[in-house]
Amino acid sequence: MRWADLVQQLQLDLLWSLVVAVLLGGAVGLERELRGKAAGLRTNILICLGATLFTHLSIHLAGPSGDPGRIAAQVVTGIGFLGAGTILHTRGAIAGLTSAATIWLVAAIGVAIGAGAIFEAAGATLLTLLVLRGLGALETVLQRQSVTSRLSIMAPRDARAEDIEQLVRSAGVHIEEVQRDARGDHLVVHLTVRGPKRLQDEARLALLRASGAYTLTVEE
Numbered sequence: 001m002r003w004a005d006l007v008q009q010l011q012l013d014l015l016w017s018l019v020v021a022v023l024l025g026g027a028v029g030l031e032r033e034l035r036g037k038a039a040g041l042r043t044n045i046l047i048c049l050g051a052t053l054f055t056h057l058s059i060h061l062a063g064p065s066g067d068p069g070r071i072a073a074q075v076v077t078g079i080g081f082l083g084a085g086t087i088l089h090t091r092g093a094i095a096g097l098t099s100a101a102t103i104w105l106v107a108a109i110g111v112a113i114g115a116g117a118i119f120e121a122a123g124a125t126l127l128t129l130l131v132l133r134g135l136g137a138l139e140t141v142l143q144r145q146s147v148t149s150r151l152s153i154m155a156p157r158d159a160r161a162e163d164i165e166q167l168v169r170s171a172g173v174h175i176e177e178v179q180r181d182a183r184g185d186h187l188v189v190h191l192t193v194r195g196p197k198r199l200q201d202e203a204r205l206a207l208l209r210a211s212g213a214y215t216l217t218v219e220e
Contacts, residue, residue, distance in 0.1 A: 014056055021045075021052040021113050024125045028106050031132050032099065039086055039099045047082070047103055048110040051075050055114025072111055079107040102132070148176070149200055151191040151218055153207060157182065161189045167210055168193060171203035 025048025026041060033040035051072075058071030083100035105128055112121040153164050161180050168175060168191060177192035193200060204218065 014053075017052050017056060017113050017116075017118075018049060020118055020121070021048040021110055024048060024109055024113070024121055025106055027125055028102060028109075028128055028132075031129055032102060037099050038096070039103055044102070044106045047079070047106045048113070051079070051107040051110025052114040055111045059115065072114065075107055075111055079104055098132075102128070146195060147197055147200070148192065148194045149218060151193060151204070151207075153189045153191070154183070155187050155189065157185050157187055159187050161187065163210075164189050164207065165191070167206045168203045171206055172196075172199045173203045 022045055025045040028048075029039075029041035029044030032044060054075050055072040058073075059068045061071070083103045086096040086099040086103065105124070109121045109124050109128075112118075112124065151168070155164065161178070165175060165178065173193045173195040175191055175193055177190075179190040181188050181190075193203070
């Protein structure tokens with residue numbers, strides 16, 4: 001029996017594709033697992049395996065006259081429901097978008113493996129790991145450089161809120177929101193500011209030096 005016949009009978013090409021799917025899906029899943037994400041090692045392996053198997057079956061069941069992408073196309077639709085389950089919306093913030101995008105991309109890697117584009121799938125996996133690890137570290141650095149704080153400044157009733165805002169802006173800090181209210185004989189100005197922590201410290205120091213009548217409260 002020739003090797004080609006043995007491969008065809010035992011479906012060794014499909015087995016090899018599934019092994020590659022485990023390796024590539026596991027590589028992405030391991031990175032997610034190490035970061036403590038909900039969609040971790042097993043989830044990404046299973047997604048990649050399923051996408052690979054569906055694509056392989058789609059091509060082979062279609063035959064010479066059918067549409068080879070009919071079943072595989074449903075992977076794109078179906079994976080959206082799984083990705084939506086990882087997105088959480090709490091207290092005005094959205095979490096899980098990166099995990100959802102990773103699930104979507106791992107499914108695409110599985111489709112590429114099932115279609116026989118092994119090298120392309122491996123390259124996409126390497127780029128995915130580079131984005132998740134490399135750019136993740138860069139995001140951490142940027143977040144440390146730019147933080148959001150809420151300042152509450154209590155000043156005499158006759159004080160000008162515009163002067164307080166100018167002191168903050170002169171330190172190089174961006175003011176995102178301003179709220180003012182009166183409390184007895186005092187004016188309270190609430191500022192939501194964003195910028196590097198060093199510049200925010202300078203803005204707070206400028207407020208404290210400007211007038212002894214100012215009382216400053218900071219919420220990180």
